[in-house]
Amino acid sequence: MCQRHGLDVHIVETPWGHGLPATEYEAILKADKNHTIKVVLATHNETATGVKSDIAAVRKALDAAGHPAMLFVDGVSSIGSMDFRMDEWGVDVAVTGSQKGFMLPAGLAIVGFSDRAMQATKTSTLPRTFFDVHDMQKGYDNDAFPYTPPVGLMNGLKLALEMIEDEGLENVFARHRRIATGVRHAVKAWGLELCAVSPDVYSDTVSAIKTPDGFNATDIVTRAADKYGMAFGVGLGEVAGKVFRIGHLGMLTDAMMLSGLGVAEMVMVDLGLDIKLGSGVAAAQEFYRHGV
Numbered sequence: 220m221c222q223r224h225g226l227d228v229h230i231v232e233t234p235w236g237h238g239l240p241a242t243e244y245e246a247i248l249k250a251d252k253n254h255t256i257k258v259v260l261a262t263h264n265e266t267a268t269g270v271k272s273d274i275a276a277v278r279k280a281l282d283a284a285g286h287p288a289m290l291f292v293d294g295v296s297s298i299g300s301m302d303f304r305m306d307e308w309g310v311d312v313a314v315t316g317s318q319k320g321f322m323l324p325a326g327l328a329i330v331g332f333s334d335r336a337m338q339a340t341k342t343s344t345l346p347r348t349f350f351d352v353h354d355m356q357k358g359y360d361n362d363a364f365p366y367t368p369p370v371g372l373m374n375g376l377k378l379a380l381e382m383i384e385d386e387g388l389e390n391v392f393a394r395h396r397r398i399a400t401g402v403r404h405a406v407k408a409w410g411l412e413l414c415a416v417s418p419d420v421y422s423d424t425v426s427a428i429k430t431p432d433g434f435n436a437t438d439i440v441t442r443a444a445d446k447y448g449m450a451f452g453v454g455l456g457e458v459a460g461k462v463f464r465i466g467h468l469g470m471l472t473d474a475m476m477l478s479g480l481g482v483a484e485m486v487m488v489d490l491g492l493d494i495k496l497g498s499g500v501a502a503a504q505e506f507y508r509h510g511v
C-alpha cells in the first residue's frame with residue numbers, strides 16, 4: 220500500500236515464523252543519520268504465521284537510535300484479544316478492524332492516533348481521497364460523520380465493547396491465552412509443530428500448524444469445510460499448503476475450541492495422517508480443566 224502511494228519502502232525480511240527483528244530496526248534507524256525514515260511499520264500479531272511481535276522492543280529501537288520516526292502498528296488480529304499498549308509502547312498510529320477481536324462482521328476500521336501523529340497530518344502531503352482523518356474529526360466535533368455512518372456495525376461495536384468490559388479486559392486476554400495454550404497442547408499431542416518458532420512469539424489469537432512434508436495442508440481446510448462444516452484457515456504466501464490455521468479469537472469458549480480440535484483430528488485421520496483420534500482433544504481438556 221505504501222509503495223502504491225509512491226513511498227520509498229525499506230522492507231525488513233525475516234524467516235516466516237519469526238517475530239520482527241528489533242535490533243535490525245535499530246541498526247537501520249541508527250544508520251539513517253538524516254532522518255529520512257518517517258515511519259516504522261510493524262505488525263503486532265502476524266496472522267498468516269500465528270506470530271506475535273514485541274512492539275515495545277520496536278519503540279526501544281527507535282529510542283535507542285534517537286530517531287524521530289513515528290511508529291505505526293497493525294493490530295488487526297490482536298487489539299481487543301491480546302494485551303496492546305498504545306501509550307506505553309509509544310505507538311503513533313494503531314489500526315484494527317471490526318472483524319477479529321471485536322467479534323463483528325468486517326466493515327469498520329478502528330484507528331487510533333497519538334497527538335504527534337494527529338499533528339503530523341496537518342503538514343503531510345500524501346493525497347487523501349475517501350478517508351481523511353480531518354473530515355472524521357470535523358464530523359465528530361459536531362456529533363456527526365462526514366459520510367453515511369455504518370450504524371448497524373457501530374451499534375454492534377457498542378455491544379461488543381460492553382461485552383468486553385463486562386468480562387473485563389484482563390479476563391478477555393487470559394481467556395484467549397488459555398484457549399490458545401490448550402490448542403498448543405493439542406498440537407504437541409498430535410506430534411505436530413507450530414509455524415511460530417518459539418513460545419515468546421506464540422500468538423494467542425491464531426495458530427498456524429505445520430503438516431508433514433509432501434502433505435497438502437489446504438486439504439485439511441477444504442475437508443473440514445465440506446464434510447464437517449467447520450472453517451479453518453489456509454496457509455498464505457510462503458507457507459501456502461504447508462500449514463493450516465486455527466483461529467481462536469473473539470466470542471469463543473473452551474468448549475467451542477474442543478469441538479474445533481475434534482474436527483481437526485477427524486479430518487487429519489480421514490486424510491491419512493498418523494494422528495490418534497482424541498489425543499489432542501484430551502490434552503486440551505486436561506489443560507482446560509485446570510487452566511486459569
Ligand SMILES: *Cc1c(COP(=O)(O)O)cnc(C)c1O
Pocket residue numbers: 262264265266293294295296316319325
Ligand atoms: C485480518 C488482518 C488484516 C486484514 O484486514 P482486512 O480488513 O481484511 O484488510 C490485516 N492485518 C492483520 C494482522 C490481520 O490479521
